[in-house]
Every structure is written in C-alpha cells, then in structure tokens.
Amino acid sequence: MTPENDSPETGPDELARHAVKMAKKKAARDKIMAGKSGEKGLIIVHTGSGKGKSSAGFGMILRCIAHQMPCAVVQFIKGAWDTGERRLLTTHFGDLCQFHAMGEGFTWETQDRERDIAAAVAGWEKAKELIRDPEIRLVLLDEINIALRYGYLDVEEVLAFLRDERPERTHVVLTGRNAAEALIEAADLVTEMGQVKHPFRAGIKGQPGVEF
Amino acid sequence: MTPENDSPETGPDELARHAVKMAKKKAARDKIMAGKSGEKGLIIVHTGSGKGKSSAGFGMILRCIAHQMPCAVVQFIKGAWDTGERRLLTTHFGDLCQFHAMGEGFTWETQDRERDIAAAVAGWEKAKELIRDPEIRLVLLDEINIALRYGYLDVEEVLAFLRDERPERTHVVLTGRNAAEALIEAADLVTEMGQVKHPFRAGIKGQPGVEF
Numbered sequence: 001m002t003p004e005n006d007s008p009e010t011g012p013d014e015l016a017r018h019a020v021k022m023a024k025k026k027a028a029r030d031k032i033m034a035g036k037s038g039e040k041g042l043i044i045v046h047t048g049s050g051k052g053k054s055s056a057g058f059g060m061i062l063r064c065i066a067h068q069m070p071c072a073v074v075q076f077i078k079g080a081w082d083t084g085e086r087r088l089l090t091t092h093f094g095d096l097c098q099f100h101a102m103g104e105g106f107t108w109e110t111q112d113r114e115r116d117i118a119a120a121v122a123g124w125e126k127a128k129e130l131i132r133d134p135e136i137r138l139v140l141l142d143e144i145n146i147a148l149r150y151g152y153l154d155v156e157e158v159l160a161f162l163r164d165e166r167p168e169r170t171h172v173v174l175t176g177r178n179a180a181e182a183l184i185e186a187a188d189l190v191t192e193m194g195q196v197k198h199p200f201r202a203g204i205k206g207q208p209g210v211e212f
Numbered sequence: 213m214t215p216e217n218d219s220p221e222t223g224p225d226e227l228a229r230h231a232v233k234m235a236k237k238k239a240a241r242d243k244i245m246a247g248k249s250g251e252k253g254l255i256i257v258h259t260g261s262g263k264g265k266s267s268a269g270f271g272m273i274l275r276c277i278a279h280q281m282p283c284a285v286v287q288f289i290k291g292a293w294d295t296g297e298r299r300l301l302t303t304h305f306g307d308l309c310q311f312h313a314m315g316e317g318f319t320w321e322t323q324d325r326e327r328d329i330a331a332a333v334a335g336w337e338k339a340k341e342l343i344r345d346p347e348i349r350l351v352l353l354d355e356i357n358i359a360l361r362y363g364y365l366d367v368e369e370v371l372a373f374l375r376d377e378r379p380e381r382t383h384v385v386l387t388g389r390n391a392a393e394a395l396i397e398a399a400d401l402v403t404e405m406g407q408v409k410h411p412f413r414a415g416i417k418g419q420p421g422v423e424f
Contacts, residue, residue, distance in 0.1 A: 039419055046264060050403040055271030056264030062274055063267070064421040066296030071421070084278030092304055138421050171422060189422075190409040191262040196402035207251055209276040209283070209350050210383060210401075 041137075041170040042188040043162055047145060047179035050195035057140045057173050058085055065093050069137040072098040072130040076123045076176075077143040084208075098136075100126050120152035134167040145176025148183065155180045162186070253349075253382040254400040255374055259357060259391035262405035269352045269385050270297055277305045281349040284310040284342040288335045289355035289388075296420075310348075312338050332364035346379040357388025360395065367392045374398070 044060075046053035057073075064071040073089070089097050102123030123144070130139050147153045159182060162172060174183065184190050256272075258265035269285075276283040285301070301309050314335030335356070342351050359365045371394060374384060386395065396402050 042419075042422060044422070045408075048406070050405075051401065052258060052264055052268035052271070052403045052405065055268040055275070056405075057267075057271070058274055059264070059267030059270035060421060062270055062300065063296055066300040067420045069421050084275055088274065088278040171419075184408065187409060189263065190407075191264045192406040192408050193262075193264065193268075194260070194404040194406055196257075196396065196404050197399060207254070207383075208279045209272060209281050210254060210256070 039169055040188075041166060041168055041172070043183075043186060044171060044173040045145075045179050045183060045187045045190040046173065046175040046193060047177055047184075047190065048193035048195070049177050050193035052193045053175040053177070054142050056191070056193075057142055057175050060138060060171075060173060061089070061097060061140055064138045065089075065096050068096065070096055070135050071138040071140070072136050073100065073140045073142060074123050074127045074130065074144075075099075075101040075142045076120060076147045098130065100130075102126060116147075116150070117152045120147040123147070124153050124158070128161060128165070131161070131166050131170060131172060134170070137169060138171040138173065140173045141175070143176040144174050145179045145183070147176075148180050149176070149178045155182050159183065159186050251381055252400075253378060253380055253384070255395075255398060256383060256385040257357075257391050257395060257399045257402040258385065258387040258405060259389055259396075259402065260405035260407070261389050262407035264405045265387040265389070266354050268403070268405075269354055269387050272350060272383075272385060273301070273309060273352055276350045277301075277308050280308065282308050282347050283350040283352070284348050285312065285352045285354060286335050286339045286342065286356075287311075287313040287354045288332060288359045310342065312342075314338060328359075328362070329364045332359040335359070336365050336370070340373060340377070343373070343378050343382060343384060346382070349381060350383040350385065352385045353387070355388040356386050357391045357395070359388075360392050361388070361390045367394050371395065371398050 046056055061071055061073060073086075075086075086099050086101060090099050100123070102119050123141075124147075127139060127141055127144075130136050144153070144158075148155050148158065163186070166172060174187075179190070258268055273283055273285060285298075287298075298311050298313060302311050312335070314331050335353075336359075339351060339353055339356075342348050356365070356370075360367050360370065375398070378384060386399075391402070
C-alpha cells in the first residue's frame with residue numbers, strides 16, 4: 001500500500017497523480033494493442049443451445065449505433081415476439097440501422113418447407129446486398145444458422161460469399177444454434193452460449209425484456 | 213406436399229388460408245404458454261470466458277426499452293471503451309434507462325484494491341436502491357461477478373438481498389466470468405458463454421462495434 005493509495009481523492013495533487021497513473025495504464029494498454037495487426041472485418045458466430053445469441057448480436061448493433069457505424073439486421077426466423085427491437089431501432093436509428101425481417105414465423109415444425117426456403121433465400125439475397133455495401137460496417141444475420149442447418153441455404157455458398165465479396169472492414173455476425181462445422185472453421189470469433197439453467201423448465205413462461 | 217403449399221401466395225384465398233394456419237399455430241403456442249405459471253422476476257447470470265456476456269445484457273436492456281419497461285444498468289468494472297452505449301442510452305432513453313458507471317477502470321491487475329472495493333461497494337449500494345424501486349423492471353449488474361470473485365462484495369449478502377428485497381416482478385441480470393457457485397445455484401437462468409475462437413489470438417486488435 002503506497003501513501004498515494006491512502007489519500008482521499010479530493011485535492012488537485014491527488015487528481016493529478018491519478019491522471020498520471022491512468023495515462024500510464026492507458027499507454028501500457030495502447031502498447032499491447034499496437035502489437036495487433038489492426039482493423040479487419042470479422043466473421044462472428046453466436047451458437048449453442050443457451051440464451052443470449054441474438055441478444056448479444058443486438059448488443060453489438062447498439063454498440064455500432066453508439067459509434068455512428070452504419071449497420072443492418074436480417075432476421076431469418078421471425079417469431080411473433082421479435083417486433084420490439086425492430087420498432088425501436090427503426091424508429092430511433094433508422095438512418096444508421098436497417099432492419100429486415102424475412103422469416104415467416106418460427107419454424108417449430110416444418111409446416112411449409114418451400115415457403116421457408118423461399119424466405120431464407122430472400123433473406124440471403126438481402127444479406128448479400130447489405131454486406132456488399134461498404135458503408136455498412138456490421139451485418140447481423142439473426143438465426144441464419146437455423147436456415148443453414150435445415151439446408152434452406154447452402155453453407156459453402158454462404159462461406160464463399162463472405163470470403164470473396166465481403167468488404168475488408170465489414171463484420172458479419174451469424175447467430176443460431178447448431179452452427180455448421182464449416183462456418184465455425186471459417187469464423188474469426190465463435191461464442192458457444194451454453195444453457196446451464198432455463199426457467200421454462202421450472203414452469204415460468206417467456207417474459208417481456210427477457211425472452212422478447 | 214399439400215396443394216396449399218404449391219400455390220403462389222398472391223390471391224385472397226391463399227392469404228386467408230395462411231391466416232387460418234398462422235392462427236392455429238399461435239393458438240397451439242398460446243396453449244403451451246398458458247401452462248406456464250406466469251410472470252416472475254428472474255435472477256439471470258451470463259458467465260463464461262467467451263464474449264457476449266455484457267452484449268447480451270445490453271440486448272435485454274434494448275428489449276426493455278422497446279417494451280417501455282423502466283430499466284437500469286450498473287457497471288461495476290468500467291473500461292475506457294464502455295462509454296458508447298452509455299452515451300447512446302442516456303441521450304435517447306434517459307427517461308426509461310438509468311446508467312451508473314461505478315468502476316474506476318478495468319482491473320487488469322489490482323493496482324489499488326481499496327479503491328476497487330470502495331467502487332464495488334458504491335456500485336452495490338446504487339444497485340440495491342435501483343432493485344428496491346418496483347418501477348424498475350430489469351437491473352443489469354454488469355461485471356458484478358468480477359467484484360464478487362475478488363471478494364470486493366460478499367456473495368451471501370448479495371444473494372440474501374436478491375431473495376428478500378427484490379420486488380416480485382424485477383429481473384436482475386448479473387454478468388461476468390467466473391460466477392460464484394452459490395450465485396449459479398440461486399439463479400433462475402444461467403448462460404455460460406464459452407470461447408470457441410477469439411481473434412486476439414490471431415493478432416487482431418479490439419474494434420469498435422465488436423469489442424467496444
């Protein structure tokens with residue numbers, strides 16, 4: 001324990017010392033970061049059976065908006081409860097964030113495979129258009145993993161597009177459980193959201209702010 | 213394949229059939245949900261060494277705002293790069309979402325344990341005030357798990373408060389790696405964000421929209 005640490009932070013001396021310390025800390029951190037090779041668009045995957053895959057994607061959208069970075073969302077599977085964020089984002093940040101809901105409803109069981117495929121393909125066409133636009137810095141492909149898993153979209157085609165046609169600085173976030181092995185292989189950043197506990201099991205229903 | 217599935221969805225008949233089908237689907241889903249026991253404030257934990265713990269928390273904040281549900285954030289560990297969301301949320305949604313940054317900077321190494329403890333305790337005092345307010349429906353305690361892990365806060369005291377003084381409908385989200393066993397035990401919903409791949413390992417530095 002140094003005397004510096006004991007003193008209350010009220011006087012100008014203490015504030016100055018604190019500023020010096022913080023500056024040193026920042027310099028150390030900047031040095032670490034300078035060793036990294038710089039900005040590069042990432043392929044980011046949120047998968048696993050736990051919660052938070054889409055929420056974390058929307059959290060990244062919020063960060064982009066905070067940084068005035070144009071971004072976009074394509075929802076491949078639209079549940080009836082997904083309208084809240086959409087309304088909020090388009091109302092407040094429509095100039096920075098595009099929002100396209102392409103799914104026709106959550107595919108609990110494949111009631112109409114052809115329609116699901118058509119919706120997935122339309123979503124992917126829109127996604128390609130958004131990704132090609134170099135102004136858009138992050139594109140969230142929400143629940144696309146479901147469409148890939150069911151074979152509605154071809155994973156090799158998607159990966160080839162991301163590799164060959166994605167602008168250098170564009171991040172693409174792909175969410176949904178059961179991410180394809182080839183996608184995980186190709187991705188730069190993969191998080192597996194594992195379910196440790198879920199309240200549905202305890203008889204609690206989905207609630208606003210948590211599930212939708 | 214039924215004839216219904218083959219027909220293009222343009223005419224009024226097809227639209228009507230589609231509406232009936234969707235209504236049936238919704239009724240089935242509503243029936244499932246009616247079996248659940250109703251609204252209840254949840255203790256939600258995002259832990260694990262992967263990314264997305266805080267982002268998913270902020271995604272839930274976005275959902276609350278979308279539902280006009282008052283909510284609040286207490287950041288226990290404030291990195292210099294966490295200011296984007298704060299500015300955005302307070303500027304646009306200050307009437308619905310309170311934001312309190314209590315940490316003094318990310319504790320890479322404990323340079324000043326007493327100051328860290330003081331900041332954690334101040335954060336927890338603010339958190340208690342916010343949780344006690346029945347108007348606030350969700351409180352995000354961002355990175356509190358770090359403060360609990362380091363012993364800056366007493367986990368039993370935190371759990372006792374959440375059990376005894378939290379209003380019935382209030383959700384509390386606790387994020388950060390290494391969540392205490394007792395917290396996981398007490399929680400209703402726990403997601404473990406596992407790191408499968410991280411671009412820092414490949415020499416890519418933190419980038420706006422992704423890391424901050």
